[in-house]
Amino acid sequence: MSLHKRLASTSFRWASLFSDVCAMCLLLTWGFLHWWISSQAIVDIDRAITDLADAFSTLPAQRLNEELQQFLERDLRRVHLIGRFAEDGSRLGGNVETLPFGLAATGYAREFAMIRLEALRREETVARAIVRRLDDGSALVVGRSIDEVRRAGSAVDSALALSVVPVLCFGLAAGALRSRRARARIDLFDRSVQKFLTGDLRERLPLRGTNDPLEEFAILFNAKLDEIEALIRGLSGVGDQIAHDLRTPLTSVRMVLERGRDEATRHDQIQTVFEQAIGGLDRSLNAITGLLRIAEIDQNRRLAGFADISLTEFVRAAGELYEPLAEQKGVALIVEANDEIIAWGDRDLLLEAISNLVDNAVKYTPRGGRVELRLCRTGNDDVVRIIDTGPGIPEAERDLVTRRFYRSERTRRAAPGLGLGLSLVHAIIKLHGFRFTILPGPGCVVQISLARASSRCSSLKPD
Numbered sequence: 001m002s003l004h005k006r007l008a009s010t011s012f013r014w015a016s017l018f019s020d021v022c023a024m025c026l027l028l029t030w031g032f033l034h035w036w037i038s039s040q041a042i043v044d045i046d047r048a049i050t051d052l053a054d055a056f057s058t059l060p061a062q063r064l065n066e067e068l069q070q071f072l073e074r075d076l077r078r079v080h081l082i083g084r085f086a087e088d089g090s091r092l093g094g095n096v097e098t099l100p101f102g103l104a105a106t107g108y109a110r111e112f113a114m115i116r117l118e119a120l121r122r123e124e125t126v127a128r129a130i131v132r133r134l135d136d137g138s139a140l141v142v143g144r145s146i147d148e149v150r151r152a153g154s155a156v157d158s159a160l161a162l163s164v165v166p167v168l169c170f171g172l173a174a175g176a177l178r179s180r181r182a183r184a185r186i187d188l189f190d191r192s193v194q195k196f197l198t199g200d201l202r203e204r205l206p207l208r209g210t211n212d213p214l215e216e217f218a219i220l221f222n223a224k225l226d227e228i229e230a231l232i233r234g235l236s237g238v239g240d241q242i243a244h245d246l247r248t249p250l251t252s253v254r255m256v257l258e259r260g261r262d263e264a265t266r267h268d269q270i271q272t273v274f275e276q277a278i279g280g281l282d283r284s285l286n287a288i289t290g291l292l293r294i295a296e297i298d299q300n301r302r303l304a305g306f307a308d309i310s311l312t313e314f315v316r317a318a319g320e321l322y323e324p325l326a327e328q329k330g331v332a333l334i335v336e337a338n339d340e341i342i343a344w345g346d347r348d349l350l351l352e353a354i355s356n357l358v359d360n361a362v363k364y365t366p367r368g369g370r371v372e373l374r375l376c377r378t379g380n381d382d383v384v385r386i387i388d389t390g391p392g393i394p395e396a397e398r399d400l401v402t403r404r405f406y407r408s409e410r411t412r413r414a415a416p417g418l419g420l421g422l423s424l425v426h427a428i429i430k431l432h433g434f435r436f437t438i439l440p441g442p443g444c445v446v447q448i449s450l451a452r453a454s455s456r457c458s459s460l461k462p463d
Helices: 003-008 010-057 061-074 147-197 213-263 267-298 311-329 347-364 409-414 421-432
Strands: 080-085 091-094 110-118 121-133 139-145 306-310 332-337 340-346 370-378 381-388 435-439 444-451 455-458
Touching: 010 061, 010 121, 010 139, 010 147, 061 080, 061 091, 080 121, 110 139, 121 147, 147 213, 213 267, 306 311, 306 347, 311 332, 311 340, 311 347, 311 370, 311 381, 340 347, 340 421, 347 370, 347 381, 347 421, 347 444, 421 435
Parallel strands: 332 370
Antiparallel strands: 080 091, 080 139, 110 121, 121 139, 306 340, 340 455, 370 381, 381 444, 435 444
């Protein structure tokens, strides 16, 4: 990966932004500390010089100069500035050369540039100073240099400047490293996807067991690859299944036509040949139509027809539709749908799915058996459940019966069919976001479940 692309990557930009924010927070923190420490130091200095001025102001005039001189001699750090000035401004004592311009007896300290007299030299300094008017008319100036405070502030500023640089450098280095690692992992993902696209359907994005967005993306993407692999492997077997299931009716049609060509001599014999041939072709066309219908549903082409529909009405309609067939076969069909449940879905598709399940239950239930069609509530779900006393579906085949053209040997012998009914039901239920389940039990128990949030229920009973 080129340096330009690495610097332009999102990871690098985010890391750089984070380091900039950290540096800004550090600047603000240090700035606040600098201001707070300096303010507290000034407050302490003002309090000290005020107390000192008050103490000197109480001394007798004849002793004041002597006390001032002794105090300055004890000031080894040379930070105090004390001066006594006559009314005309002439210096009477202390180490301050001149009375600072504008310094009046206001009672509070101010900051001034002052000149300190040190033996044979003069030194200009910035100090906080306060003035007191004495009884003899002279002015007493008491101050303290703040050069130390300024030097401490400069040291803090220098330390701050030096600390910001490592933070920025660390942030940029972390951004570059994160960008490089993310790019390397994306390249690894790309190689895995390329292997999958070239035919290695078992290839998956590598996982590291970390808790980061790329890891979550890899988990979700691998789940999609699992679905794609299942679809591709399913499609790879569809051709064989179609050939197997269509070969029988087409071979039958060919044999009927050949036999009719060689043996049919009368009009009624020729008509029988044509009817048998048309029946075989219809079966083939039904298989193709079923496949196209499942493909249409799988591709979500029916979402535009969704609306509020009554599951209660569908359950009752399916019961009324198959009641004559069940009675003719000698099967008891019991329908229970007492609560009014409104769902969001396609009216025709859901009616087709429920009718298909009832048709299978009646078809595979022997004479004298029983089929129950119920609309009920279970936990947080609303459930359409079909129960029959037929041979049932073996546990090993419950995941297979929803595949296209799958038919067990038991159902092949029991009744003719194409093996597309449950595939169509499963596609419709999946389109609606419901759950299709085959439950264990005597006979066969299948149900369609939808979360209560996907439906609206009324406790009102029908009249």
